[in-house]
Amino acid sequence: MGRSPAARTVWLRALKEARVARGLSQAELGAMVGLPQSHISRIESGAVDVGISTLLEISRSLGLEPVAVPASLVPAVRSLLRAGSHDGPPRPAYALDDDDG
Template sequence: MRSELETLHEIGRLFSQARTAAGLTQEQVAELAGISRPRYRDIEKGAAAARATTLMNIARALGLEMMLVPQTMVPAIEALMHPHDDDDRPAFAVQPDDGDDHG
């Protein structure tokens, strides 16, 4: 499981990528999200946590939609978002037993 610091850095990295792809400055995103530029900068750098509503406002300013999911679903969602190169099976697929000789 990720630490809080790792999660903050990952959120910041994703916001930074989306902002760059959208061709926006930190000032523009902050204004669209209704927060100050220094506050947005700290969130993007992973140096500060933010309320869920602030994160949703930032996501929407970047043309993203943020979803809250049960913690037990996080591994399945991550598997869907980041499949292994050699493993492109659905996240919920039943894995065959290694000793299964049906074929």
């Protein structure tokens, strides 16, 4: 497979939670992005090391924009995310936590 299974589980968990929170099935999400349901399944389960372009498309279709933050600023960004999750209507806000290795 790819390189570090652990390193990507956090992303995958966040994406799956975002999908479920929006009431989308794997097939529906796949249709939005132009991917087969089977691949969404493998991505979420961590069975494959998905390409960055696909990850970007999936994230954005779920309303999440990936951003590279300098490590020193991560806490500030994280608190900003928590504070800002009050506005939109159905929308869950997801940050990527680093609770694995």
